[in-house]
Amino acid sequence: MKSGGKPGFLEGFLFPFQGLRMVLAVPAARKVLLLSVAGNFAAMAALVAGGWFAWIAWGSALVRNLSGGWLGDLLVFASAFLVLVLLAALAFLVFPVLVPILSGPFHEPLAKRIEAHILGSPPPESPFGFFQGILHDLSVTLKLLLLEILALAVSGLASFLLGSGLLVGLLLGGWLSALSWLDFPLARRGLSFARERAWVRAHFGPSMGFGLAVTLSFMVPIYNLFLAGPAAAAGASALYLRISSAEEGG
Secondary structure, eight states: OOOOOOOOHHHHHHHHHHHHHHHHHOHHHHHHHHHHHHHHHHHHHHHHHHHHHHIIIIIHHHHHTTOOHHHHHHHHHHHHHHHHHHHHHHHHHHHHHHHHHHSHHHHHHHHHHHHHHHHSSOOOOOSSOHHHHHHHHHHHHHHHHHHHHHHHHHHHHHHHHTSOHHHHHHHHHHHHHHHHHHHHHHHTTTOOHHHHHHHHHHTHHHHHHHHHHHHHHTTSTTHHHHTHHHHHHHHHHHHHHHHHHHHHHO
């Protein structure tokens, strides 16, 4: 793979969108994307439908007790419609938080297919065995969760003391996004979480650009439900290969 030179912050910012372009262009990756989108849509629909049918089964009886006759029928119909709208709105607000968890099984094979497309050959297999890989994933998830809690605390403190909580939260969110999504190519090469942090620190500019773009992309409605995750997974692999190629060539 030819080197195009080390990317900087601004170019790193564009890698999630380049990742999405590659996912849409590579047939093998596009199949995984379709499965991911279908899975997310089915899960979101199931949550909304489950809540709505639960209301029809139990909540409508409470509404009907308020009034009988045609007024009771009207209240039941109106409340069912209102609950459906509220559930859909809640799903669009809450579901993006669940996307990385629900789509996680699709992101690794998608990132792997993008690497194969860029390299022109299959990427290296992870040196972690099956159980070691599970332990690594669990360890990284727990450590990222702890870091996210600390980031929220720091952002809250910055907002209280300096009035800059939004900026601090965005920067910390970008760093955590970089760590989270770059775990795909880095773990495939056997790096521990400590070494992953060191890699991100050593390539701070492009990593932060990438992480900020991912963080902002998860704030875009609809896009964050179906495309932000696959774009981030593919973009992380592309960014890693670009930096590695530049270092090897330089």
